[in-house]
Amino acid sequence: MPGPFSILLAVLAPMLCGAGGLLLPRRLIGARVGLALLGPVVALLLLGTAIAQHGLDGVILSAPWMPEVNLNIAFHLDRLGLFFALLVAGIGVLIVTYARAYFGPNPDDLYRFYPSLGLFMTAMLGLVLSDNFILLLLFWEMTSISSFLLIGWERDDPKAVKNALQAFIVTGTGGLCLLAGLILLGVITGAWAFSELSPQLITPDGLTIAAFVLIFVGAAGKSAQWPLHFWLPGAMAAPTPVSAYLHSATMVKAGVYLIGRLWPLLAVAIPLWPALIVPFGTVTMVLGAYIALRKSDLKQIFAYTTVSQLGLLMTMYGLSALEFKNQPNLIWDISQILNHALYKAPLFLLAGAIAHVAHTRELPELKGLYHQGGQARIMAGLMILAGYALAAGPLTVSFSAKEFFFYQIWHGYEATHHPGFFILVAAGVATGMFNVAIFVRLTRVLLGSSEVKPAQPPHPPGHDVHGQHDYRAPLTAGLLEQAHAQDDGQMDTHGHGGHAHGHGGHGHHDHHEAGFWPTMLWVPAALVIAVQYIGGIIPGAWEALFGRIEAGRFYFSHFPMTWDAHLGVPLGMSVAAMVLGLLLGFAPVFTRTIRDIHDGIFPAFYTASTQGGGWAFRLVQTGNARTYLAVIFVSMIVLIIYALLAGPKAVIAGWHDIIEDDHFRRAAPEYFIGAVVCFAAILLPIVKDRASRILVLGTVGFGVAGLFYLYQAPDLALTQISIEIVSLFLFLLVLGLLPQATFGRAMRFGPRLVISVLAGGLIGWLALTSSSGPRPPMPYLKADTQEPFAHLGEFFLRNSYEGRDGERGGGGGNVVNVILVDFRGYDTLGEIVVLGLAALGVWTLLRRRTLHQSTRALRLNLDEHHARQHAHHRPARSHVPERSDGA
């Protein structure tokens, strides 16, 4: 396959394999897992082939897609992109395996899960490999959509749906900002791909800075930067495989990836770069680590440490702009990112695994898990090892990574001597301290003295809900749902037990499996943690495994490991963080759980927007068709008159040509048909009966069809006749559904007459002038005579059958059809899509209308108690009057 298409196939493979799984019979679990594995494996193989062929030095493989709108299938095979792609596909393999163990041998869950996961993998692979801006945006939006499906996995749980919506709206809004930012950047620089962009093209003027700010907002939304970070802990409502995949290794890194992609291009050129990124990153970093310490649910703790780590990575890229003694202040950034994936993914995987065997993820209830033996002992041990990496203890890659970050801060200070760096130093130490404290507390609980679990385990203050959960039957019953229900525990205010067993897709927790698959709950985690320690203890191993992906490795002979840490301030910061963290871990402060105050942002926004929307709806939707038409026509009249007064005068000059035009002098049957049409049109408002009006309207339509025929446009005549027949049917049917009475206050006759005459007169006059006035010359030249075309029609006529003017021909004698399906094929494609959507809309509306009385549409309501109290007597807010005999 030529160039980009093997990469395109690698990108699409997970999605295709996932979709293929839908065709398999539900019972074939083995085949389904195999097919789902095939996706990332094919991607890995194809990417490996590409690396072998092109190396790591940023080959661009490109094919035109829609060059007119700067959209090309262009992939950039450089270190950063390939690293992310390999990470996505590699961890993807582990997640597919883990998901099989997590969901158990239940056909329904896997049937639904793997296609969504495949879609997400494809989106992520495409995102990190795209070179073209627009292509990147397509995949960016795809990650938002597919993560919505995955986060809202428990689709019967209103809280999961709410959290999915929250994640979607935050990342989607960020995506819109990114769209604006990248398009602005493309328009300013003329470069529509990362590889075309260079620092020389960037001038730090207002527009470029606006573009950069918009891009940063998009990246910050996706990568959960304060104050938009709240969606990430909320997204923990997803099943653990999703959390481990999306929220540790892949999706939340998309924003970091984007900033990492842009820093060599923009960091030095735009002075705002460090000033904007570093503060937000730092606040996120400290705040995330602090809240993590004050959470009790394992997934919540790790979610907030992820937020913290994302803040750290952003800060790292923010500091990259500060060069010092001609040495870049950013090296080994990929190792920094990889390091996070290497301890965070195992932590999430193990959190899910522990919930599987211990039936809870609340930290206080896991006391002494290590002493329970068997699987629990392995998992607890592995979690302590991974937690040690979270704390950035010596002998892990994480330690070196944190050292590097501290070094970077100090380096930045030396470069600028800005006093703000002392805040940064304190923030770095504080973050390290919180992480160490989290590890200490985690270890203390897991290794604590084993005790018999009380029937009603003690709850930390603020956790009044979970006492309702049933712990009577360990190893049976769908206890995992309870673990799900405890997601985001402090907000969980509804009893969950009843629903957990209610719906069909959840028979899978009813028994534990034995044999191979349960070990898959912890084996993927163990494999990943091993890399942390191997890399931390043997620097050469890390160098051999991952050295090649670092462009900056030439500045140092190898990744500075434990034994040659930077003496001086960075090491001092590390030591301070560890000592303080140990003290904090054992100190009886910060032990109560708190809720993140930012959790209120989205509900407030949601309420404001729905209420504002309702207010606007009541303002605009009066229910009176005449008012709507009047608004539309008045706007149109104003716009046309404005254009005539302010626009080029050429339009007005056409009047003379109309009088001179041949057609007007020619006595012809069209006068007769024209008179009929006019007569029918005047009759229209006079006739009162609706059915008669439709017939009169039909007369107008058929008359126009006759005119088309006389003017030698049989195509138009044929279409017009068919349309008239169909709309006759439609009108007659719709009439039967319309109420007889009119609603709302009717407008008076005078204004209506003025609006009608103005609108009709202007449109008629525009139609006349636009078809006979002089036109601006066409930019195209005729190939044989080199003269410009007089109008577009001439161009189409010459090129309809075979191309004569440098254009390829459409191969059709019927120029109208060639225009529709070939020259203007895009338009037609768009039109039929709109047509299909309109039909779907009609169906949905009619269905809702029919269902209205019997069932009420599922409404998402943030205040569930409120919903429960009022759900059965909420008044219908419909302004469409219901016929009592309807349906």
Added chain:
Amino acid sequence: MSTIILRTACRLLVPLSLLFAAFIYFKGHQTPGGGFVGGLVVAVALIVHRMAFGRASLRHLIHVRERSLIAVGLLLAAGTAIVPLFLGIPFFTSTYGYLPLPGTDEKFEWATVMVFDLGVVLVVAGVVVGMINALTEELE
């Protein structure tokens, strides 16, 4: 509306209309006609059939739901646009050629956009029949 006159006329008119629709679709690239009109004629024929013989009979005649027609139509249209990409030429590039008709000297001129046009036929027919069907059901 189902009178014996309509039913009798329908038996003759519906096949003829469908034939005519096929004719204007195939000739559409060279002479007046095309996918949009073709789709409308198909839709009118099917609606008349529905009026004469009822909904069950229409279901029996075309076997598929209208929304499937729309989906297949959109897939065909989008597919025509996308396939050139995999041959390394821009989106929506079309081509045409000639197919000798056996037994005559005539040649049928085909074009890849005819697939696109077929998509238009299906979407238009699906939308019109589907909407009218839904509205009629609402009334019945």
